[in-house]
Amino acid sequence: xxxxxxxxxxxxxxxxxxxxxxxxxxxxxxxxxxxxxxxxxxxxxxxxxxxxxxxxxxxxxxxxxxxxxxxxxxxxxxxxxxxxxxxxxxxxxxxxxxxxxxxxxxxxxxxxxxxxxxxxxxxxxxxxxxxxxxxxxxxxxxxxxxxxxxxxxxxxxxxxxxxxxxxxxxxxxxxxxxxxxxxxxxxxxxxxxxxxxxxxxxxxxxxxxxxxxxxxxxxxxxxxxxxxxxxxxxxxxxxxxx
Amino acid sequence: xxxxxxxxxxxxxxxxxxxxxxxxxxxxxxxxxxxxxxxxxxxxxxxxxxxxxxxxxxxxxxxxxxxxxxxxxxxxxxxxxxxxxxxxxxxxxxxxxxxxxxxxxxxxxxxxxxxxxxxxxxxxxxxxxxxxxxxxxxxxxxxxxxxxxxxxxxxxxxxxxxxxxxxxxxxxxxxxxxxxxxxxxxxxxxxxxxxxxxxxxxxxxxxxxxxxxxxxxxxxxxxxxxxxxxxxxxxxxxxxxx
Numbered sequence: 281x282x283x284x285x286x287x288x289x290x291x292x293x294x295x296x297x298x299x300x301x302x303x304x305x306x307x308x309x310x311x312x313x314x315x316x317x318x319x320x321x322x323x324x325x326x327x328x329x330x331x332x333x334x335x336x337x338x339x340x341x342x343x344x345x346x347x348x349x350x351x352x353x354x355x356x357x358x359x360x361x362x363x364x365x366x367x368x369x370x371x372x373x374x375x376x377x378x379x380x381x382x383x384x385x386x387x388x389x390x391x392x393x394x395x396x397x398x399x400x401x402x403x404x405x406x407x408x409x410x411x412x413x414x415x416x417x418x419x420x421x422x423x424x425x426x427x428x429x430x431x432x433x434x435x436x437x438x439x440x441x442x443x444x445x446x447x448x449x450x451x452x453x454x455x456x457x458x459x460x461x462x463x464x465x466x467x468x469x470x471x472x473x474x475x476x477x478x479x480x481x482x483x484x485x486x487x488x489x490x491x492x493x494x495x496x497x498x499x500x501x502x503x504x505x506x507x508x509x510x511x512x513x514x515x516x517x518x519x520x521x522x
Numbered sequence: 523x524x525x526x527x528x529x530x531x532x533x534x535x536x537x538x539x540x541x542x543x544x545x546x547x548x549x550x551x552x553x554x555x556x557x558x559x560x561x562x563x564x565x566x567x568x569x570x571x572x573x574x575x576x577x578x579x580x581x582x583x584x585x586x587x588x589x590x591x592x593x594x595x596x597x598x599x600x601x602x603x604x605x606x607x608x609x610x611x612x613x614x615x616x617x618x619x620x621x622x623x624x625x626x627x628x629x630x631x632x633x634x635x636x637x638x639x640x641x642x643x644x645x646x647x648x649x650x651x652x653x654x655x656x657x658x659x660x661x662x663x664x665x666x667x668x669x670x671x672x673x674x675x676x677x678x679x680x681x682x683x684x685x686x687x688x689x690x691x692x693x694x695x696x697x698x699x700x701x702x703x704x705x706x707x708x709x710x711x712x713x714x715x716x717x718x719x720x721x722x723x724x725x726x727x728x729x730x731x732x733x734x735x736x737x738x739x740x741x742x743x744x745x746x747x748x749x750x751x752x753x754x755x756x757x758x759x760x761x762x763x764x
Contacts (some may be wrong), residue, residue: 284611332667417722421663424726425654435726469735473719474712480659483709484666484677493711497601 289500319357321347326368327375332411335365335430351374365430372415373437379404381444390452391511398471405479406491414479442468449478458505471498561590561599568610569617576651576664577607577672607672614657615679621646623686632694639690640713642738647721648733654723684710700747705761713740 325347326338338361344354358364384397403413404467416434423431445491453460481487499512506512567589568580580603586596600606626639647656658676665673687708695702720736723729743752748754 334664361684418663420722420726421660422576424722431726438726466735466738469719469732470739473715473739476719476722477711477715478664480662480718484662484680487626490711493708496708497712497715 281299299444315357318349318353322349322357323367323371326333326364327371327415328411330365330368331372331413331415331418333418335368335419336422338364338368340364361431366433369419369430369433369437372410372419375410375415376401376404376441379407379409383443384448390448390455391457391506394448394452395502395512397445398475398502399495401475402478402491402494402498405475406482406488408488414476417476417479426475445471457507457511458502459507462505467501470501475497524580525531557599560591560595564591564596564599565613568606569613569657572607572610573614573655573657573660574659577610577661578664580606580610582606604671608675611661611672611675611679614652614661615668617652617657618643618646618683621649621651626686632690632697633699633748636687636690636694637744637754639687640717641737643732644720644736644740647717648724648729648730654725656718659718659721684714686711697751699749700744701749702706704747709743712743715748716740 285398285483322343329343330338340354340358340361341351343349344351347354358367380400383400384393387393387396416437419430420438421433423434442465445468448468449458449462449464452458453462474494474497478490481490502512503509552626564585568585571585572580582596582600582603583593586593591598600609622639622642625642626635629635629638658679661672661676662680665676684707687710691700691704691706691709694700695704716736716739720732723732742753745751
């Protein structure tokens with residue numbers, strides 16, 4: 281059995297969350313450092329491509345051609361096509377963490393975390409950073425009916441995202457910021473659906489204003505639960521509140 | 523300029539909505555009749571494939587192999603790959619009309635039409651008829667950023683679907699069944715998002731009960747607008763109503 285220290289040597293290969301993270305150089309070996317940079321470069325391009333065209337569209341040959349790296353220079357970093365796909369999912373998940381989950385976690389507990397999670401999620405989608413797409417929507421439509429490691433990882437990340445949301449919700453109830461008894465699963469389902477729907481509509485109609493619709497819808501879901509009306513932005517009036 | 527009569531000869535090629543529609547044989551020519559049946563058979567299989575794997579996955583060779591028809595026997599029916607894709611979109615649109623829009627139109631004007639549209643849409647998605655998928659979600663994710671005839675047709679159908687919804691909504695307001703002033707665009711956006719979200723979740727988690735969440739969400743959107751509480755099913759309590 282390997283000790284943790286022995287295992288750490290290939291940790292950056294195994295844990296996709298470490299990709300694209302600025303971290304202190306772990307070696308003075310210049311070639312290894314260049315290798316890490318190449319891998320990060322390949323993955324950054326791959327996440328963008330996969331957001332726009334799907335994980336299935338990724339090929340080592342295409343990535344090599346786009347980045348002017350030999351195909352063997354690309355394939356040296358990934359044991360298989362699936363290994364590349366899982367690494368790309370990891371980079372995308374890390375980006376959602378950085379843009380959405382981390383800013384939410386930096387807020388005071390409870391409702392501020394819950395609302396920041398929703399708002400940052402909307403703004404991340406509005407930013408168009410991932411080819412203007414929801415990386416996970418593209419990936420889910422492509423892989424949700426194909427059993428395997430890719431689908432398993434997408435399900436795991438989806439559950440983790442919902443758990444983060446539900447944790448913030450329960451904190452807000454415990455702290456007396458929200459009325460108790462909300463169905464976290466229903467609320468997450470509705471909020472995720474309108475944010476995903478807005479991402480799809482914005483791309484189809486080339487109209488980022490639809491993200492205002494998503495924001496209004498999320499605020500309308502949360503507002504009846506809030507104990508103090510001022511705890512949420514006044515935001516946009518929703519149709520049924522008019 | 524062609525007269526309507528002259529044009530009618532290739533009408534079934536031009537108007538995708540006529541595909542898969544049972545209609546009286548327009549000819550006693552057995553070969554032509556067999557040709558129409560073959561075309562309908564190809565399109566029925568193609569809609570299912572496109573729902574599961576995308577319009578891009580369609581190939582004349584694959585369809586021929588699956589249906590045991592020669593590739594030339596398939597290609598004789600479609601001038602191009604795009605022609606096949608547009609015909610498939612037409613068949614899918616026709617199916618949504620048959621399963622969702624037509625039953626809604628058969629209801630009394632206003633709120634019954636509006637609610638039936640929503641309910642039948644949910645139940646059509648729950649039925650799993652199109653490989654358990656939303657044909658249009660798969661197609662939109664694939665084509666919403668690719669300018670061309672396919673994207674144009676998807677946008678046109680989306681607008682037409684929203685117009686149908688908005689028409690029912692305005693009828694219901696005019697008839698005093700709903701409070702006036704609802705933002706039809708916002709309401710359609712939210713309802714479409716939760717139905718699409720449920721279709722995605724049901725496939726990912728292999729759990730059709732998520733359609734109950736969509737139904738509860740739709741009822742909660744409509745309920746505050748309704749003049750007489752009994753006009754909608756009592757349905758499921760939603761989280762913020764608890």
